[in-house]
Amino acid sequence: MLYDLAEGIVGKNGIAIIDILKDNRDVNEFKIAEKMKLTINQVRNILYRLDAHDIVSFIRKKDKRKGWYIYYWSLDKLKALKLFVKMKERGIQQLNHVLASHENKRFFRCNGCEIELTEENALTHDFICLECGNLLELSDNKGKIVEIRKNITKEKKILELIRAEMAKLSVEEHKKIGMKEKRARKQAKQKPKKKSKKAKGRKK
Numbered sequence: 001m002l003y004d005l006a007e008g009i010v011g012k013n014g015i016a017i018i019d020i021l022k023d024n025r026d027v028n029e030f031k032i033a034e035k036m037k038l039t040i041n042q043v044r045n046i047l048y049r050l051d052a053h054d055i056v057s058f059i060r061k062k063d064k065r066k067g068w069y070i071y072y073w074s075l076d077k078l079k080a081l082k083l084f085v086k087m088k089e090r091g092i093q094q095l096n097h098v099l100a101s102h103e104n105k106r107f108f109r110c111n112g113c114e115i116e117l118t119e120e121n122a123l124t125h126d127f128i129c130l131e132c133g134n135l136l137e138l139s140d141n142k143g144k145i146v147e148i149r150k151n152i153t154k155e156k157k158i159l160e161l162i163r164a165e166m167a168k169l170s171v172e173e174h175k176k177i178g179m180k181e182k183r184a185r186k187q188a189k190q191k192p193k194k195k196s197k198k199a200k201g202r203k204k
């Protein structure tokens with residue numbers, strides 16, 4: 001799913017980037033460039049585009065020797081999946097729209113060019129295809145409706161999978177945060193003990 005998303009945004013390079021970032025955090029951009037056999041500018045360009053969609057994030061550190069900043073990139077899986085859900089929901093909405101119009105209206109199509117027009121549009125063009133000049137035929141709405149319904153079911157299944165994956169990820173994140181808090185609480189408890197020991201020592 002992440003591959004699909006990244007490919008949708010930046011093309012084939014998106015797949016390679018996801019491969020590198022999916023199991024590693026704060027990856028040096030020069031290492032990414034080396035692995036992808038791209039220049040640093042090409043890699044930055046791709047990463048900035050992913051960053052614009054908020055699915056990757058970076059920290060920058062100054063390289064003391066060279067004096068310039070190096071960016072370290074991480075993938076935000078949860079945000080990426082959220083974006084994917086949005087895209088899928090939009091897609092399903094569009095399919096529902098097309099479905100409703102095919103249930104209620106007649107369409108005319110050119111089978112050669114695979115172009116479909118509403119009845120109003122077909123009428124204004126005298127039922128002639130704008131591309132090839134052939135006569136338009138009445139569309140098989142029933143067939144189209146079956147096809148759209150199949151697509152909607154398929155997309156909804158993908159959506160369910162993404163949501164399940166998101167739930168799993170957020171449980172993991174909560175656990176991580178919980179563990180950090182526990183550790184912080186333990187440390188907070190330990191600190192006053194040390195102080196009290198010191199205080200006792202002073203008394204003696």
Ligand SMILES: [Zn+2]
Pocket residue numbers: 110111112113114115129130131132133134
């Ligand atoms: Zn045509």
